[in-house]
Amino acid sequence: MSMSWPSVILLATAQECASIAARIKSYGVRRDPLTDGDVLDWNGYSYSLDFSGRVLEDFEPEETEEIYRRIGEPAAIYLSCESMDAARKLLGQALAGFSGLIDTNHGDVVEFGDFVTLIDRHPQWDWRRTEVSQILDQAGDE
Numbered sequence: 001m002s003m004s005w006p007s008v009i010l011l012a013t014a015q016e017c018a019s020i021a022a023r024i025k026s027y028g029v030r031r032d033p034l035t036d037g038d039v040l041d042w043n044g045y046s047y048s049l050d051f052s053g054r055v056l057e058d059f060e061p062e063e064t065e066e067i068y069r070r071i072g073e074p075a076a077i078y079l080s081c082e083s084m085d086a087a088r089k090l091l092g093q094a095l096a097g098f099s100g101l102i103d104t105n106h107g108d109v110v111e112f113g114d115f116v117t118l119i120d121r122h123p124q125w126d127w128r129r130t131e132v133s134q135i136l137d138q139a140g141d142e
Contacts, residue, residue, distance in 0.1 A: 005048070006087045006128060007080040009055055011067055011109075012100025017075035021051050024077070024094050045086035050078040066109070071101060084126050088119045108132045 010020060024040065029049060032039045040047040055078040059067070067074050081087040091102070095112045102115045104127040110118070114132075118125060122135055 005080045005082055006084055006126075007078065007105050008087065008091070009103040009105065010077040010079065010095070010100060010112075011071065011074045011103060012098065012112075013072055014075040016098050016100050017053075017077060020094060020098055020100075021077055024049065024090070027090075040090075043089060045089060046082045047086065047090060048080040053077075063109075067101065070109075071099075074101075088123070092116055092119055104128075104132075106131070 010017065012020060027040055027042045029038050029040045031037075035048075038049040038051060040049060053076045056064070056074065056076050079087075079090070081090065095102070095116055098112055100112050101109050102112060103109045106128050108127065108131055110132055118132065118135055125135055
């Protein structure tokens, strides 16, 4: 059974999102002439990105309300990675020092700092299969 590329949505204030985008773009983002999308080949991994913020249109009203409540008016970056290792590598580096939320596209919306801590402590964690609450419950049992 093959799974699609892991994808996440980075949610932060416009200023934070612009700074995160600048950091990611500094790694060598380029325009793909075939898809007219942004791509990144970095540290041996491939990524697809959308810096437009249009992904916010896909959120349900109650999800949008929750995001507003937690961080104010959001901006967004959509990120799709070739593998979980690729996702962990880029997210751990790109989010360092920023505040915001990451939507795993699998039911969880987690603060950047908490997410980075989880991927550091649980290097095999696949958020497509295991929710954050399950990881935290397992950690509590250790």
